[in-house]
Amino acid sequence: MPTLQTIRDFNPEGKKILLRVDFNVPQDEQGNITDDNRIVKALPTIKYLLEKGARLIIMSHLGRPDGQVNEKMRLDPAAKRLGELLGKPVKKLNETIGENVQKETEALANGEMLMLENTRFYPGEEANDAEFIKQLAELGEVFVNDGFGVSHRAHATSTGLASVLPAYAGFLIEAEMNALQPLMGEPKQPFTIIFGGAKIKDKIGMIDQFISKAQNILIGGGLANTFIAALGHEVGQSLCEKDKLDLAKEILAKATSPSQIVLPADVIIAREISNTAATEVVAIDAVPADAKILDAGPQTVEAFNAIIAQSATILWNGPLGLTEFTPFQHGTRNVAQAVADAKKANNAFSVLGGGDTAEVLKTLGFHDEDFGHISTGGGASLEFLSGKKLPGIEVLYR
Numbered sequence: 351m352p353t354l355q356t357i358r359d360f361n362p363e364g365k366k367i368l369l370r371v372d373f374n375v376p377q378d379e380q381g382n383i384t385d386d387n388r389i390v391k392a393l394p395t396i397k398y399l400l401e402k403g404a405r406l407i408i409m410s411h412l413g414r415p416d417g418q419v420n421e422k423m424r425l426d427p428a429a430k431r432l433g434e435l436l437g438k439p440v441k442k443l444n445e446t447i448g449e450n451v452q453k454e455t456e457a458l459a460n461g462e463m464l465m466l467e468n469t470r471f472y473p474g475e476e477a478n479d480a481e482f483i484k485q486l487a488e489l490g491e492v493f494v495n496d497g498f499g500v501s502h503r504a505h506a507t508s509t510g511l512a513s514v515l516p517a518y519a520g521f522l523i524e525a526e527m528n529a530l531q532p533l534m535g536e537p538k539q540p541f542t543i544i545f546g547g548a549k550i551k552d553k554i555g556m557i558d559q560f561i562s563k564a565q566n567i568l569i570g571g572g573l574a575n576t577f578i579a580a581l582g583h584e585v586g587q588s589l590c591e592k593d594k595l596d597l598a599k600e601i602l603a604k605a606t607s608p609s610q611i612v613l614p615a616d617v618i619i620a621r622e623i624s625n626t627a628a629t630e631v632v633a634i635d636a637v638p639a640d641a642k643i644l645d646a647g648p649q650t651v652e653a654f655n656a657i658i659a660q661s662a663t664i665l666w667n668g669p670l671g672l673t674e675f676t677p678f679q680h681g682t683r684n685v686a687q688a689v690a691d692a693k694k695a696n697n698a699f700s701v702l703g704g705g706d707t708a709e710v711l712k713t714l715g716f717h718d719e720d721f722g723h724i725s726t727g728g729g730a731s732l733e734f735l736s737g738k739k740l741p742g743i744e745v746l747y748r
């Protein structure tokens with residue numbers, strides 16, 4: 351059977367290595383990095399390769415510059431932060447390909463590194479263009495991919511380089527696969543999935559994938575409103591996908607037991623969305639027509655948490671309320687605590703997928719250690735957990 355080829359499978363010493371990372375980090379208006387998690391997660395691979403004497407050439411994209419130079423999307427802030435994390439400055443070039451880049455990469459000594467400019471300044475990156483790939487490939491001898499967050503895209507720096515150079519996975523991609531792959535096989539039961547977030551559309555692939563496999567499917571967040579409406583209840587002014595009511599009914603009909611899918615029994619409502627909003631707890635069949643459902647109620651949280659406490663495997667995607675505002679964070683915080691407790695008390699294996707989920711739980715004060723695995727790839731983990739192949743990772747199996 352083909353196995354994931356990793357950086358342990360070759361000797362990096364003296365080799366010019368083109369390393370793809372995902373340094374697509376959020377920045378504020380002034381260009382300050384507001385969350386460096388993605389850079390931190392690439393450190394094990396970068397440190398390992400440098401220690402082994404590689405001549406390291408780091409590539410990443412940032413934002414959506416659409417194939418043109420965009421001054422606001424240069425990678426200088428990322429290079430600076432990487433330098434701070436490594437404790438030595440990181441040289442960054444203003445181009446990704448070309449004569450100057452060739453010269454600079456040629457001059458790298460063993461154990462030295464430099465960073466190229468945003469790969470998406472070139473249209474060839476997203477077009478997976480043969481000429482762009484060729485010019486990149488000329489810079490190095492080996493391709494290492496550790497950009498899990500872009501592995502669902504067939505771009506020049508994911509699948510393209512792997513088609514012309516020997517290609518290996520970095521430690522981050524390896525860790526993501528080690529955590530996500532078992533969920534696609536036969537995860538230890540009881541297996542519980544928590545779905546929240548905004549839209550059914552984003553989660554339907556995952557729901558379909560796991561409905562035959564998970565013992566419990568707990569549904570909260572904006573997503574639950576569509577199910578609640580499908581059951582014929584008033585949802586007032588809540589976020590609700592009126593055109594997805596039939597889809598919600600179909601999902602409910604697919605349940606493998608009457609207790610498999612757990613919807614909110616009560617909810618927190620408000621009439622305005624703000625940090626000072628007055629809230630009320632109401633039963634699910636008592637939402638007033640002028641109110642919005644914005645969080646899970648205490649009974650719901652209790653029911654969810656009782657199930658979580660009995661679970662051996664937990665997959666969570668999507669916050670359970672409008673967590674951008676403090677009055678609507680209770681459900682997500684309390685359920686996160688139950689997931690963290692399940693790890694501590696029973697060694698339950700928990701995986702968090704989805705960009706917002708991971709970010710919200712950090713904001714609420716939870717840490718990496720509270721969970722089994724926090725995926726770094728929002729779209730990539732969603733696609734993988736929906737049963738799709740990730741092109742950037744497929745090419746690393748041999």
Ligand code: ADP
Nearest residue numbers: 547548571572644668671672673704705706707
């Ligand atoms: P992820 O990125 O983890 O997959 P999503 O993007 O699907 O998560 O969902 C996150 C969004 O869902 C957040 O912006 C959150 O405010 C929103 N949300 C959750 N519950 C509600 C609700 N009851 N009403 C409106 N929005 C909600």
Ligand code: MG
Nearest residue numbers: 704705706728
């Ligand atoms: Mg999201």
